[in-house]
Amino acid sequence: MELENHTHINNIKNCPNKNESGTKLLYRCVSNPINDNSFKPFGFKPKYKNKCEAWGLSVYNNLESAKNRLKSLSKNLSNNYNAIAVASIKDEDGIKYQTFEENHYTYFPKENLNLIEKFNIVEDDQ
Amino acid sequence: MINNNQILNPFLSDEFVHIEDIIVLDEPILSHYVRNEIDYFLYLVDKETNFDKYLLFHINSWTICEYFIGNMSLLEVINSVDDFIYILDINFDGELLEKDIANPKTINKNYLPNIDSKIFFKPLENSLYYKIIEEHKNKQYINELKKSAFYMKISPKTSKYGHTVGLKEMAETLFKKVSESYSAFTKADFTNKFERIYTELKEFKNKLSIVNNEIDFRLVDAGINSFEIGLAVDRQMKMTIEDKKLREWALKVGDDFKATILDVNYSDDRQVELILEKFSPEQRKKIFTPMFEIIENKNFEFQIKNNKRSKYKTIKIRDKFTLEKIVPIENKAIEVKNNDLEIVQVTTLVEKGKNLKTLKIDQNTLFSSTDNTNIILKYDDFVNHGYEKVDSNIQIKVNILTNNGLVFFQTIFDNLPFEVNTNNSKLDDGISLIISKLYEYILNKE
Numbered sequence: 001m002e003l004e005n006h007t008h009i010n011n012i013k014n015c016p017n018k019n020e021s022g023t024k025l026l027y028r029c030v031s032n033p034i035n036d037n038s039f040k041p042f043g044f045k046p047k048y049k050n051k052c053e054a055w056g057l058s059v060y061n062n063l064e065s066a067k068n069r070l071k072s073l074s075k076n077l078s079n080n081y082n083a084i085a086v087a088s089i090k091d092e093d094g095i096k097y098q099t100f101e102e103n104h105y106t107y108f109p110k111e112n113l114n115l116i117e118k119f120n121i122v123e124d125d126q
Numbered sequence: 127m128i129n130n131n132q133i134l135n136p137f138l139s140d141e142f143v144h145i146e147d148i149i150v151l152d153e154p155i156l157s158h159y160v161r162n163e164i165d166y167f168l169y170l171v172d173k174e175t176n177f178d179k180y181l182l183f184h185i186n187s188w189t190i191c192e193y194f195i196g197n198m199s200l201l202e203v204i205n206s207v208d209d210f211i212y213i214l215d216i217n218f219d220g221e222l223l224e225k226d227i228a229n230p231k232t233i234n235k236n237y238l239p240n241i242d243s244k245i246f247f248k249p250l251e252n253s254l255y256y257k258i259i260e261e262h263k264n265k266q267y268i269n270e271l272k273k274s275a276f277y278m279k280i281s282p283k284t285s286k287y288g289h290t291v292g293l294k295e296m297a298e299t300l301f302k303k304v305s306e307s308y309s310a311f312t313k314a315d316f317t318n319k320f321e322r323i324y325t326e327l328k329e330f331k332n333k334l335s336i337v338n339n340e341i342d343f344r345l346v347d348a349g350i351n352s353f354e355i356g357l358a359v360d361r362q363m364k365m366t367i368e369d370k371k372l373r374e375w376a377l378k379v380g381d382d383f384k385a386t387i388l389d390v391n392y393s394d395d396r397q398v399e400l401i402l403e404k405f406s407p408e409q410r411k412k413i414f415t416p417m418f419e420i421i422e423n424k425n426f427e428f429q430i431k432n433n434k435r436s437k438y439k440t441i442k443i444r445d446k447f448t449l450e451k452i453v454p455i456e457n458k459a460i461e462v463k464n465n466d467l468e469i470v471q472v473t474t475l476v477e478k479g480k481n482l483k484t485l486k487i488d489q490n491t492l493f494s495s496t497d498n499t500n501i502i503l504k505y506d507d508f509v510n511h512g513y514e515k516v517d518s519n520i521q522i523k524v525n526i527l528t529n530n531g532l533v534f535f536q537t538i539f540d541n542l543p544f545e546v547n548t549n550n551s552k553l554d555d556g557i558s559l560i561i562s563k564l565y566e567y568i569l570n571k572e
Contacts, residue, residue, distance in 0.1 A: 029151055042153040047220035058152045071240040072149050072156065072200050074171035076179075078240075081151065100150050102248035 002111040003094060005055050008043055009108070015052035016108055019095045025088055026059035026096070026105055027066035032083035032121055039115045053099055056106035059089075063122060065103035085119035093118070142166070146254060148247065156200070158190070165190060167203070171237040174215075177223055181237060182212040183230075191262035193245065194255060200243035205230055213237070271346045271358035272434065276384050278304070279429045279438055280420070281352035291353040291426075299423060300353065303416035304388075310412035311383050312341055314405055319375060333369070337376045340367055347434070356434065387413060388430050392443045401452055414453050418443070498527035503537075503561060511558055513565040524560055526553070535560040539567070 009015050030038040041055050048054035060066040066084045073081060089096055095108040109115060142159045148167075149156040159166045165185050172179035181204070189206060192198045204211070207230045215224035228234075249255040280300050282289055316334055324330040340360075347356030359380035367373040386404070391397055405413065420428050421441050429438040443449050503522040508514070524537045535556040536545045544567070546559035 040152075045153070045218040047218060048153060053150075054153065056152075058150050065246075068243075068245055069149055069151060069155075072243045072245060073151075074169075074239055075236045076172040077155070077170065080173065098250060100147055100250075101253070102250060104150060 001092070001094070003108045004111050004113070005041060005043065006111065008049065009052070009055045012050060012052050012055075016056070016095045016097065016106070017052075018097045020097045020105075021091050023088055023090045024061060024096065024105070025086060026061060026107060027063050027084050027086050027122070028057060028059045028119060029066055029070050029081040030083055030085045030119070030121075031080060034083075034085055034116050034119060034121065036116070038085070038119075039109070053106045056095075056108040059096075059105045059107045060103050061105060062103060084122045086122050087115075087119040089118075149245070169200075169204075177215045177217045179237070180212075180214045180216060181233075182214055183207045184209060187258075188262075191259060194247040194249075194259050195263060195266075196244045196246040198244070199241065200239045200245065201241055204233075204238060267362075268346050270362075271344055271360060272356060274361075275346050275356035275358035275433065276388075277347070277354055277356045277431045277434065277438070278388065279349075279352055279354035279431075280426045281429065282426055283424070289352055290350060295425070296353050299420055299426060300355070303420050306416040307387060307413050308343070308383055310409070310416075311387055312338070312379055314409040314413060315379060315382065316375070317409075318404070320371075323371070333372060336369075337367065337372050341376050341379055343380055384430075387417060388441070389432075390441070392441075392445070392448050398448055398451060407454055411453050418449060418453065422449075498525060500525045501557070503557070503564070507557070508561060508565065511561045513561065516565065516568060522564065524557070526556070537564070539564060540571070542567070 003009055003016075028038070039057060041057060042048050043051070043054035045054075060069065063084065063086070070078065070081060070084065089107060092110070093113060094110040096105050098104065099106045141161045143161070145158040145160055145165075147154040147157045153170070154168075155170045157168045159168055165187060167181075167183055167185050169181040169183075170178055171181055183204065184207065185203065189198065189203055193200065193203050198206075210227045211230055211233060213226040213228055213233075214222060216222055247255070247259075249259065278300065280291060280296070282291060313334070316337070320333065321330060324333050343357040344360050345355055346358045348354065357380075359377070361377055365373070367376055386401070390401070401410065401414075420426070421443055428441050430441060431438045501524050503520070503524055505516060505518045505520050508516045508520065522537055522539055524535050527534050527536070532547045532549055533551075533553070533556055534545060534547045536543070537560065538544070544560060544563050546556060546563060548556045548559065
């Protein structure tokens, strides 16, 4: 399976080096309405281009953790992230594994997957 | 190759060691660095078209752990910074464009997170933070208990061992006796409060057994140089006791013991009266006897204080009458036995030359009763009692007679009277005494 941004990913040794199989509900901090910028990895910033996880997307395995991370953003930065979206990610949707902490995953979507359709905004009362 | 450390250029970036990224939203939002053993947080606060804006500030390890376990929000962490905060503009190549310094109290509010910015960080098992957080939680438990701990101290009255306390002294004086007193107190207090509620013995014992496992004090602090300990009631664990009445009693009993038994002003009549009203003499005996043994110990001074910061006060009992009021001395009836003794002469047959300690009394034994008889003390008798420096030919006749429950051993030796008496039926005791008296005379004469 080819991953999105695979030309950059393939330049990094052992990237990604694992995968957690199975379907998982994963939550992402996004701006509302969702657009392409909501799924742009930060590997495009030169200072991160050699960091494997910078070519994946940050997601959380539960809504509470995603909300806590939103609250941890500065007021200025929270302009870029003002909502949480959720998607059911299957094995055929790409690579995913835990990084940094128990609730955080890095998700490498497969090439050309329509993430705008895949992720849905979580309403406030959920 | 640009790496994470280089985004801190020109802060001598090699000195800043990247530890871990804590909050990540694709890119690190909050990261932990160390420089010269000082911890720093680097916090991404804004994105401009061509650069990112960060806050860099010093943080201590305690605050890091408090933040991780959700006791502090990120806003509180930033507000707790007691020196200054760097504001860094760093471009996408990791080059520092601008550097500024701000006071945490006057920093731009748009750079700060939500008031509710708690994280509840759960590190992966292979993370550096995993063990640190576990140790911090354990310390937290003890620190929480320490806040409500009271302290006891025993101070030696001599400086023979530099005011240090011996292991045995400490174990037998402080630990054992306080523990005995506490056990007696909890049993007495439980009985006084619950014996009318749990009227069936089996149920009563069952309930007491449930709480007994939960009411031990936790030892949360200790100091040497005189020996002091901090004891605390664990309120958390007691919440596992399901019965509300028992739980409430268990939560209170430790504090009651401290107030009623340890921290007593024995000069205050009201406090003494309260003790007398609250406990029966038998209960008081069990509770206060071990405590009085500590307080009255000639080698130590016993002191107590309400918390770590307060001053110690010495517990004394000035008036022995108070002591006896609380633990009355028992008057034991002394049984006086009046034995009337008589000498019984036994005639029987034994093998010649045999030195018998016991005789078989049977139908062939003849008895006759008398109130006096005599024996001849010879050299062997002296030697058998440990006295060897006598004439080997010595022979001293000793009269044995009984009168009014006493056995008299009398003799004349060197024209001098010698007499001893015993009140028991063991002839050998009397013989021992008279031999000893005679031997003393013989030695002094020489």
